[in-house]
Amino acid sequence: MTQLDLPDERRKSGVPRWPKATLGADLGASLVVFLVALPLCVGVAVASGVPAELGIVTGIVGGLLVGLLPGSTMQVSGPAAGLTVLVAAAVQQHGLGAVGVIVLGAGVLQIVLGVSRLGSWFRAISPSVVQGMLAGIGLVLILGQIYPVGGLAQPESTFAKLTGIPDLLIAVLTTPTGRSGLALAVLALVITAVWKKVPGKLSLVPGPLVAVVVTSALAALLVLPVQKVQVGSLLETIDPPGAADWGLLTDPAVLGSIVTFTLIASAESLFSAAAVDRMHDGPKTQYNKELVAQGVGNTVCGALGALPMTAVIVRSAANVQAGAKTKLSRVLHGLWLLLFVVLLPGVLSFVPTAVLAALLIQAGWKLLELRQVAALVREHRSEAFVLVLTTTAIVATDLLIGTLTGLAVAIVKTALEVSRLSVKAEHGDEQVRVQLRGNATFLRLPRLLDHLDQLPAGKHIHLDLTTLRHLDRACHQAVEHWAAQRRRSDGTVEVALPSQVR
Numbered sequence: 001m002t003q004l005d006l007p008d009e010r011r012k013s014g015v016p017r018w019p020k021a022t023l024g025a026d027l028g029a030s031l032v033v034f035l036v037a038l039p040l041c042v043g044v045a046v047a048s049g050v051p052a053e054l055g056i057v058t059g060i061v062g063g064l065l066v067g068l069l070p071g072s073t074m075q076v077s078g079p080a081a082g083l084t085v086l087v088a089a090a091v092q093q094h095g096l097g098a099v100g101v102i103v104l105g106a107g108v109l110q111i112v113l114g115v116s117r118l119g120s121w122f123r124a125i126s127p128s129v130v131q132g133m134l135a136g137i138g139l140v141l142i143l144g145q146i147y148p149v150g151g152l153a154q155p156e157s158t159f160a161k162l163t164g165i166p167d168l169l170i171a172v173l174t175t176p177t178g179r180s181g182l183a184l185a186v187l188a189l190v191i192t193a194v195w196k197k198v199p200g201k202l203s204l205v206p207g208p209l210v211a212v213v214v215t216s217a218l219a220a221l222l223v224l225p226v227q228k229v230q231v232g233s234l235l236e237t238i239d240p241p242g243a244a245d246w247g248l249l250t251d252p253a254v255l256g257s258i259v260t261f262t263l264i265a266s267a268e269s270l271f272s273a274a275a276v277d278r279m280h281d282g283p284k285t286q287y288n289k290e291l292v293a294q295g296v297g298n299t300v301c302g303a304l305g306a307l308p309m310t311a312v313i314v315r316s317a318a319n320v321q322a323g324a325k326t327k328l329s330r331v332l333h334g335l336w337l338l339l340f341v342v343l344l345p346g347v348l349s350f351v352p353t354a355v356l357a358a359l360l361i362q363a364g365w366k367l368l369e370l371r372q373v374a375a376l377v378r379e380h381r382s383e384a385f386v387l388v389l390t391t392t393a394i395v396a397t398d399l400l401i402g403t404l405t406g407l408a409v410a411i412v413k414t415a416l417e418v419s420r421l422s423v424k425a426e427h428g429d430e431q432v433r434v435q436l437r438g439n440a441t442f443l444r445l446p447r448l449l450d451h452l453d454q455l456p457a458g459k460h461i462h463l464d465l466t467t468l469r470h471l472d473r474a475c476h477q478a479v480e481h482w483a484a485q486r487r488r489s490d491g492t493v494e495v496a497l498p499s500q501v502r
Helices: 008-012 020-048 052-064 081-094 096-115 119-124 127-149 158-163 165-174 176-195 200-204 207-221 243-250 252-277 287-304 313-321 328-343 345-350 353-368 370-379 381-396 399-418 442-453 473-489
Strands: 421-427 431-440 460-464 468-471 493-496
Touching (some): 020 052, 020 353, 052 287, 096 287, 119 287, 127 165, 127 252, 127 381, 127 399, 158 165, 176 207, 252 287, 252 313, 313 328, 328 345, 431 442, 460 473
Parallel strands (some): 431 460
16 A cells, blocks of 8 residues: 555554655646746736736645645646636726625635535536636637737727727737737747647646746847736735725625626636546545635635636646646645745746737637537537527626526526427327327427317327326326316317326
């Protein structure tokens, strides 16, 4: 038995939690995850309209705190690109102070859901709705981040982002800032694409980090007129919610935001867990404990006024692929983030915002998952319809309304598919035998009554309902009512009911 397999009793008795045999692998993996997380933490914060340091704070909490909690072993938590749309909207509508209140509220709600053992229920959400939700977030993210590439501030609404594209093109083509930003963004995307094919140990260095270093150095050497990341003190940036911010809890819009953050962050974390579990052979995620861990992390992030966190598939996949063996790798990645922001904060001020925008555009493109959408269209058109509708509704309205619309349509679609009903009539000289198969529910009631009303008058009708898998009260009452009416007119009716309703 290895130390990884030791039961809890022996761990409590003094056996090291992280065995020496895996220390080297976890240390190397933690450095890889740190290098992946650093530019993404900063990029997500900038895209959300908050100080860059707050993104790193969330990454630190995700490593040092959530990394120690039970739930998942290989999953890495931090600020996620999928939540930038929500955070940016909250900042614009309620101010930066409200973000802490919303994130803390969402964290507490996640803890309640996890303790109530509702974490597993998130796995029951229709994959089409989740994919449509992520695609909608990806589209909105791309629409927002194309503006920093051109040196412009992104508009607040999706409609304004669409109508502002002509002005963006003019700025990109005619201004030094726009041309320089576009060149750096394209170069960053090319580097990340090419770096995936680099052989040997160099491939362990994350492509996004290489792109940030190369483009930042180029911008500094050529003195390009591009906007850079603004960096301040970590301690000064941390701003817990004040008394006025807590008063926002009486605002229905803020309460709605808390619920939205909870649902989206929880779903993204637990779906990420399902994906990460398929990448390794170690202990699998305990969903309710993982939801509690995410809730604790978001509660602390909210108290610090930082960004919300989720488990992030990019960092988690990098952790597994780098050879991590225990939780130590994700804990150490949080420590490296802390040391970097304390010892080398000025390095971030060399990074062009156009480059971070390019990396987030790439993240948004990955969220679209166009290959999976195309496969879904070919194989399951009804599921593809739910996906496209959810995405369109999110882009046209907002994340909460769009997701709820997709869920409602998915439920109706599933109900219609489950309640399939076959009505077969065999006509004889003096009798018509009608057999019903499937599920007779109120959703199929209009079709059932149409068939019954078309039966010829003056003949004996034998209704065979014994082969139905399910007969609900609405259909049962409608059939009995129709039979009574037919008996009062000019015919005889015999109804054979399923055994469970006789």
